[in-house]
Amino acid sequence: MSSNQKKFAPEWLLEPKDINSIEQSVWPSGLARTASGDVSIAGVPVGQLATQFGTPLMVIDQNDFFARGKKVKKAFDDAAARIGTSSKTYYASKSLLTTEIVKWIDKLGLNLDVSTGGELALALAGGISPDRIGLHGSNKSLFEIGKAVTANVGTIVIDSDIEIERIASVAGAQDKIQAVRIRVNSGVHAHTHEYLATAREDQKFGIAISDVPALVEKIRSHSHLKFLGLHSHIGSQIFSMDGFIESVRRLLPLHKQLLAGGEVPELNVGGGFGINYTSADKAPEIEQFADRIADEVAKICSELEISVPVLCFEPGRVISGPAGITLYNVGTIKDVQLNEDGVSGVRKYVSIDGGMSDNARPSLYGADYSPILASRVSSAASVLSRVVGKHCESGDIVVKNCYLPEDISPNDLLAVAATGAYCHSLASNYNYVTRPAIVAVKDGSVQLVLRAETEADMFARDPGYSEE
Numbered sequence: 001m002s003s004n005q006k007k008f009a010p011e012w013l014l015e016p017k018d019i020n021s022i023e024q025s026v027w028p029s030g031l032a033r034t035a036s037g038d039v040s041i042a043g044v045p046v047g048q049l050a051t052q053f054g055t056p057l058m059v060i061d062q063n064d065f066f067a068r069g070k071k072v073k074k075a076f077d078d079a080a081a082r083i084g085t086s087s088k089t090y091y092a093s094k095s096l097l098t099t100e101i102v103k104w105i106d107k108l109g110l111n112l113d114v115s116t117g118g119e120l121a122l123a124l125a126g127g128i129s130p131d132r133i134g135l136h137g138s139n140k141s142l143f144e145i146g147k148a149v150t151a152n153v154g155t156i157v158i159d160s161d162i163e164i165e166r167i168a169s170v171a172g173a174q175d176k177i178q179a180v181r182i183r184v185n186s187g188v189h190a191h192t193h194e195y196l197a198t199a200r201e202d203q204k205f206g207i208a209i210s211d212v213p214a215l216v217e218k219i220r221s222h223s224h225l226k227f228l229g230l231h232s233h234i235g236s237q238i239f240s241m242d243g244f245i246e247s248v249r250r251l252l253p254l255h256k257q258l259l260a261g262g263e264v265p266e267l268n269v270g271g272g273f274g275i276n277y278t279s280a281d282k283a284p285e286i287e288q289f290a291d292r293i294a295d296e297v298a299k300i301c302s303e304l305e306i307s308v309p310v311l312c313f314e315p316g317r318v319i320s321g322p323a324g325i326t327l328y329n330v331g332t333i334k335d336v337q338l339n340e341d342g343v344s345g346v347r348k349y350v351s352i353d354g355g356m357s358d359n360a361r362p363s364l365y366g367a368d369y370s371p372i373l374a375s376r377v378s379s380a381a382s383v384l385s386r387v388v389g390k391h392c393e394s395g396d397i398v399v400k401n402c403y404l405p406e407d408i409s410p411n412d413l414l415a416v417a418a419t420g421a422y423c424h425s426l427a428s429n430y431n432y433v434t435r436p437a438i439v440a441v442k443d444g445s446v447q448l449v450l451r452a453e454t455e456a457d458m459f460a461r462d463p464g465y466s467e468e
């Protein structure tokens with residue numbers, strides 16, 4: 001590649017020594033190149049998957065998902081046990097949810113965090129015991145609260161004063177005692193994208209620390225509510241321990257203050273544990289987060305002379321994200337001439353048959369991803385490229401900065417790594433594009449988890465539409 005093109009690449013993006021190589025840190029453990037040069041996942045060639053299910057297609061490496069789920073649960077269990085308490089891990093279902101995923105979460109012994117009536121309905125349909133479900137949401141309707149209490153969900157996280165009365169009245173009407181947490185806006189800013197950071201003062205989530213004691217008193221005044229403890233979620237895709245440490249430093253003195261008025265058995269520190277999307281990312285291992293948080297909790301509890309509460313966590317992305325990939329078919333290709341400060345270069349724009357409708361994260365957050373040519377190997381040179389979608393937005397980008405082989409061509413298959421989390425969940429029908437299928441692959445076999453949306457599905461709500 002000419003040095004001119006490097007001018008148009010971000011500093012973090014390294015040109016691969018071998019354009020056909022697989023960067024282990026971003027791909028599921030079951031993904032490999034076969035002897036014939038194409039890529040297989042859990043022993044199933046990607047070409048076979050694309051032929052059978054069409055593209056775009058989300059493929060989840062089931063063994064990889066399970067390995068991550070086990071590792072995360074064990075990390076939190078071990079860290080909690082080491083400081084003399086126990087842990088509860090809630091899989092954040094907003095990252096990826098289907099009834100099959102609920103079954104996996106159940107098998108893994110994890111709890112499940114849902115945020116809406118829709119996620120709750122799917123969780124219940126997936127068969128997990130309701131007492132293992134925690135309901136979140138910053139604006140739960142009475143209807144959603146009613147559904148949750150009727151279903152006997154384990155916990156509800158209160159996000160505003162209004163919800164206290166709502167939950168108490170529904171629980172009272174059913175003569176039940178509903179366990180609740182209270183979400184705190186701790187003012188901690190996790191080092192992540194602004195829209196991914198959720199515990200700063202000027203945003204919609206949670207209750208200011210100064211307002212919490214009065215609200216907890218209110219909760220305790222209702223005989224149909226049981227207060228479990230504080231909850232904080234400081235953001236998502238976090239690599240640094242600092243935010244979590246600062247968060248527990250702010251929450252535990254408040255936790256101690258609340259102990260004066262009754263029991264506070266648990267402390268929920270939320271999710272947000274980051275993953276690798278590109279070779280430049282170096283996400284800490286989940287054990288590092290677990291141990292560091294647990295050590296800090298133990299230290300502060302000892303300083304405050306209080307017993308260590310049960311620790312709760314809500315990881316989503318770190319379980320579902322790296323286990324999923326998306327397969328796309330390559331369509332049109334353009335070499336776009338670049339010119340900046342008198343320096344010229346070329347960027348190859350590679351269009352695929354999906355885009356921001358199946359992966360909104362690059363356009364929402366400027367998220368980076370890593371692609372590979374998956375249907376064959378190439379001996380061509382690597383060229384600075386951008387993978388773009390088929391939608392009517394110039395921001396419809398799936399991979400903003402990457403290297404692809406110069407000879408990439410229409411009908412090649414492209415795989416994009418780490419799309420398991422917040423891609424299907426955020427998918428849309430923009431431009432009336434149907435949403436992709438999801439398949440799970442394991443030990444050479446394939447299971448359809450969610451069929452591809454059809455035009456009939458998409459247009460079913462339009463009374464004037466009829467299929468030819």
Ligand SMILES: Cc1ncc(COP(=O)(O)O)c(C=O)c1O
Pocket residue numbers: 092094095113136233235236237270271272273314315316317318421
């Ligand atoms: C309250 C809450 N808990 C947990 C999560 C999961 O975050 P992540 O998938 O980054 O672990 C989120 C994500 O936004 C959240 O809002």
